[in-house]
Amino acid sequence: MASNSNILHLIFILLPLLCTFPGSSESHSSSKQNLLVLQVQKDSSTGLHWAYFHKRTPLVQLPVLIDLNGKFLWLNCDTNYSSSTYEAPFCHSTQCSIADAHYCRTCSSASGPGCHNNTCALISLNPVTRQTGIGELAQDVLAINQVTATRARSHAFKSKLGPLITVPQFLFACAPSFLLQNQNGLPKNLRGVAGLGPSPIALPTQLASHFGLQSKFFICLSSYPYANSTGTVLFGDLPNNLLPGFDVSRDLVDTPLIITPLGEYFIKLTSIKVNKLSVPVSLSPISKHTLGEAMITDSFLPKSVVFFLSSIGAGALKYPKMHSFGYRANALLTFAVIILALMCAMASLSDNLSSPSPSAQVQVLKINWFQKQPNGNEEVGMTLNVSSDLQSLFTWNTKQVFVFLAAEYETLKNSLNQISLWDGIIPSKEHAKFSIHTSNKYRFIDQGSNLRGKEFNLTLHWHVMPKTGKMFANKLVMPGYRLPEEYK
Ligand SMILES: *[C@@H]1O[C@H](CO)[C@@H](O)[C@H](O)[C@H]1NC(C)=O
Ligand SMILES: *[C@@H]1O[C@H](CO)[C@@H](O)[C@H](O)[C@H]1NC(C)=O
Ligand SMILES: *[C@@H]1O[C@H](CO)[C@@H](O)[C@H](O)[C@H]1NC(C)=O
Numbered sequence: 001m002a003s004n005s006n007i008l009h010l011i012f013i014l015l016p017l018l019c020t021f022p023g024s025s026e027s028h029s030s031s032k033q034n035l036l037v038l039q040v041q042k043d044s045s046t047g048l049h050w051a052y053f054h055k056r057t058p059l060v061q062l063p064v065l066i067d068l069n070g071k072f073l074w075l076n077c078d079t080n081y082s083s084s085t086y087e088a089p090f091c092h093s094t095q096c097s098i099a100d101a102h103y104c105r106t107c108s109s110a111s112g113p114g115c116h117n118n119t120c121a122l123i124s125l126n127p128v129t130r131q132t133g134i135g136e137l138a139q140d141v142l143a144i145n146q147v148t149a150t151r152a153r154s155h156a157f158k159s160k161l162g163p164l165i166t167v168p169q170f171l172f173a174c175a176p177s178f179l180l181q182n183q184n185g186l187p188k189n190l191r192g193v194a195g196l197g198p199s200p201i202a203l204p205t206q207l208a209s210h211f212g213l214q215s216k217f218f219i220c221l222s223s224y225p226y227a228n229s230t231g232t233v234l235f236g237d238l239p240n241n242l243l244p245g246f247d248v249s250r251d252l253v254d255t256p257l258i259i260t261p262l263g264e265y266f267i268k269l270t271s272i273k274v275n276k277l278s279v280p281v282s283l284s285p286i287s288k289h290t291l292g293e294a295m296i297t298d299s300f301l302p303k304s305v306v307f308f309l310s311s312i313g314a315g316a317l318k319y320p321k322m323h324s325f326g327y328r329a330n331a332l333l334t335f336a337v338i339i340l341a342l343m344c345a346m347a348s349l350s351d352n353l354s355s356p357s358p359s360a361q362v363q364v365l366k367i368n369w370f371q372k373q374p375n376g377n378e379e380v381g382m383t384l385n386v387s388s389d390l391q392s393l394f395t396w397n398t399k400q401v402f403v404f405l406a407a408e409y410e411t412l413k414n415s416l417n418q419i420s421l422w423d424g425i426i427p428s429k430e431h432a433k434f435s436i437h438t439s440n441k442y443r444f445i446d447q448g449s450n451l452r453g454k455e456f457n458l459t460l461h462w463h464v465m466p467k468t469g470k471m472f473a474n475k476l477v478m479p480g481y482r483l484p485e486e487y488k
C-alpha cells in the first residue's frame with residue numbers, strides 16, 4: 001500500500017457561510033498560508049460543480065468541470081488557443097513518463113495546440129457523456145489563488161482570497177473538441193474537465209509537487225441548491241484556526257478517502273441512516289473491517305453525491321438544522337445514490353471476474369526501407385499484417401477498446417524502447433475481429449544506430465474503456481522478430 005501521506009481527506013463543511021471567502025477584515029498582520037483555493041460554482045440546471053481556471057499567457061479564465069476521480073486536467077484547445085507558453089512534450093520524454101503516456105501520436109490537421117506529430121497521447125474522458133477521445137499531452141501556465149490569512153483581534157485567522165500564483169509548466173491534455181460538442185447535461189460553455197484523482201498529473205498532485213504542499217485537498221460544497229452559493233476546493237494544509245471561533249479538528253468531521261489499488265477513491269461505509277434511523281442493510285463485506293465499501297462511481301460531483309458522502313460515518317457528521325421535508329427528501333436521495341453506487345461497484349467487480357482471452361498474430365510482410373538519416377537516427381518502414389480477435393474483451397460493460405501495436409526492443413541505454421507502429425479504436429464487438437494489411441502508421445525511428453540485426457518484440461496493447469468502473473489495460477507480447485543486418 002502507498003504511504004499514508006498520500007491519503008487525501010475530504011471535508012464537508014455543511015455550513016455554507018464558511019465556504020465563501022470574505023473580501024476584507026480588520027487586519028493587524030498578515031501571513032501567507034500554504035493553502036491554495038479554487039472557488040467552485042454549482043451549475044443550477046445540471047447540479048454539477050465547476051470552477052474558473054486561469055490558464056495560458058496572457059491568462060484567460062476557462063470554465064472547467066470538477067471530476068473527483070479524473071486523472072488530469074483536459075481542455076478543448078482546438079479553438080481560439082493562443083498562448084506564448086504552450087508546449088507539447090515529445091513522446092518518450094520525461095513529461096510523458098510522468099504522465100504515464102507511452103504512445104506517440106500524429107496529427108493530420110493543421111499544426112497547432114493539440115495537433116503535433118511525435119507528442120504523447122492521453123485518453124481523455126468526459127465523465128458525464130462517458131465519451132473518450134485521444135488528445136495530446138501539453139504544458140502551459142496555470143494560475144491559482146492563494147489563501148491569505150489575516151490575524152484578527154480575536155487572535156484567530158481570517159482567510160481571504162489571495163493573489164494568483166503560477167505553475168509555469170502545468171501538464172494537461174489538449175483533448176479533441178467533440179468531447180464537449182454535446183453540451184446536453186453539461187454546464188454551458190464548458191471548456192474542459194479537471195481531475196482530482198490519485199494520479200501523477202492530477203491537479204492536487206501537480207500543485208503539491210510544485211509548491212511543496214502536503215498532498216491533501218479539502219472539498220467544501222454548499223448544501224444549498226442556489227446557483228449563487230459557491231464552494232471551494234482547498235489544496236495544502238488547512239490551519240486549525242483558519243476561521244475565527246471555529247476549530248477545524250473539533251467542529252468538522254472529515255471523511256477520509258481510501259485509494260484503492262486500482263487508483264480510485266473509495267470511502268468506508270459503516271452504516272446507512274435515513275432520517276436518523278439506521279437502515280438494516282446487509283452489505284456483503286468486501287473487507288473484514290468494514291460493512292462494505294462503496295465506490296464513488298459517478299466521479300463528477302452531482303448534488304446527490306454531496307448528500308451521499310455526508311451521510312456516511314454513522315451519524316458522526318453534524319447536520320445543520322433543515323426543514324424536515326427537505327431533510328427527508330435528501331435522505332431518500334442519499335439512499336438511492338448509495339444503492340446505485342453499490343450496484344455500479346458490483347457491476348465493475350463482476351466485470352473483473354470474466355477473464356478475456358484475446359489473440360493476435362502479426363506478420364512483417366516486407367521491410368520497405370531501412371535507412372540511416374543524416375542526423376544519425378535510423379528509420380525502418382515496414383508492411384504488416386495484423387490479425388486479431390479481441391471479441392472476448394467486449395462485455396455488456398465495454399464502451400470501446402483502444403488498441404495499439406508497439407515494437408519493443410532493448411538497447412544498451414534503455415532496457416525498454418517502445419515505438420508505437422499502429423493504433424485504432426474498436427467501437428464494438430463486431431469490429432473486434434479484424435485482419436489488416438498496413439504499413440506502419442507511425443514512424444519507426446531509433447535515436448541512435450541500434451537497429452541493424454536487432455531482435456524485437458511486437459506487443460499488442462489494449463485499453464478497455466468500460467461504461468462504468470475503471471479503465472483497464474493489458475497486452476499480448478509476440479516475441480522473435482528481427483530487423484535486417486543491412487540498410488536498404
Ligand atoms: C473564438 O474567438 C472568436 C473571436 O474572438 C469568438 O467570436 C468565438 O466565440 C470564440 N470561440 C470560442 C469557442 O471561444
Ligand atoms: C504529421 O506527419 C504527417 C505525415 O508525416 C503529415 O502529413 C502531417 O502534416 C504532420 N502533421 C503535423 C501537425 O505536422
Ligand atoms: C442566493 O439565492 C437565494 C435564492 O435565489 C436567495 O434567497 C439568497 O439570498 C441568495 N444569496 C446571496 C448571498 O445572494
Ligand SMILES: *[C@@H]1O[C@H](CO)[C@@H](O)[C@H](O)[C@H]1NC(C)=O
Pocket residue numbers: 352353
Ligand atoms: C481484478 O483484476 C485485477 C487486475 O487484473 C486483479 O489484480 C484482481 O485480482 C482482480 N480481482 C478479482 C476479484 O478478480
Ligand SMILES: *[C@@H]1O[C@H](CO)[C@@H](O)[C@H](O)[C@H]1NC(C)=O
Pocket residue numbers: 361363385386387435437
Ligand atoms: C494475414 O494474416 C492472416 C492470419 O494469419 C491470414 O489469414 C491472411 O491471409 C494474411 N494476409 C496477408 C495479406 O498475408
Ligand SMILES: *[C@@H]1O[C@H](CO)[C@@H](O)[C@H](O)[C@H]1NC(C)=O
Pocket residue numbers: 408409410415416417456457477478479480
Ligand atoms: C520480448 O519478449 C520476451 C518473451 O516474452 C521477453 O523475455 C523479453 O524481455 C522481451 N523483450 C523486450 C525488449 O521487451
